[in-house]
Amino acid sequence: MKKAQTPDPHTTQRLRVVPGEANMRPGARLVVIHGANLGKTVELIDKPVTIGRAPVCSMQIEHRSVSRLHCEVWPEGDRFFVRDLGSTNSTMINDGQIELSELKDGDQIKVGEIVIKFLRRESLEDRYLQAMVEMATVDSLTQLPNRRVWREALESEVARAAHGLPLSLAFVDLDHFKRINDELGHLSGDEVLKAVAKEIRQSVRADQVAGRLGGEEFAIILPNLPLAAAVRFSEGLRESVEALRVNLPTGVRRITTSVGVVQWLPGMQTSADFMRAADSELFRAKAEGRNRVCYPGSSAMLAERTDPKPRI
């Protein structure tokens, strides 16, 4: 089973909390506690972490007050240091401007308007903050990133796509989910949602970000995948959900999903355009009979689309 969303300095850092996992290693963490990317966490183990707006940064912060390469934090034995990288708005530690400084547990690194907390792992404050971050960023039912966090990840990936790498997006929606709630009750509906979310988590690679947008709607960011590969991924996911047998108190239940897939195109201006395009394909998958993957050009259905409940 692949673990989703391991931070990778050369692609995207994921906002994730895997209880117990990180705490087993020595080191420290950097956690955004104020401003954009609130809750973003990067582990400090044995490599330097660069903080800045540029996609190459291992802690990328999407905010205009942050320089492209703002500052760098690195370990030396069991000590940690920070140095400014010639940023426009300077780097501050607990309100004092620094060029180079050693970090103490609990220090606040101010990077433009963003505040990042440096915490030794396993300190009381670290545990408290991790619990808070988890509550603020992870959907408690499915354990997937919540909508806000997923949206921030999409913004970062769209910024990367501007540099020419392919980027695709899949919207995944359970079919006739309301019937499960109506026939078997909300708790059974929750079990079905959890089972599908688990399947999604197991399908995504480390650089792909799956999130719960709300209700029975999920979305997956697929960096470095052109449309054809994203369609293959989506078809595989659709098939594995179709093959699921969810054990409920009333017996085994099956479920299907509809998926809309699109690739980022230079003509798209914003991440909202991208989401609208995926939503439009998802709507088509529903209209064409559900349990299918639709993408631009996947069929010539010309029926008028009037979605009574826009999803974005």
Ligand SMILES: Nc1nc2c(ncn2[C@@H]2O[C@H](COP(=O)(O)OP(=O)(O)OP(=O)(O)O)[C@@H](O)[C@H]2O)c(=O)[nH]1
């Ligand atoms: N059990 C459970 N139900 C939820 C949750 N969030 C939303 N729902 C339900 O999801 C259902 C969504 O229904 P619809 O939007 O009509 O969609 P659908 O029945 O899947 O129909 P199609 O999408 O058209 O195939 C509603 O009954 C919501 O109450 C949740 O967290 N748990």
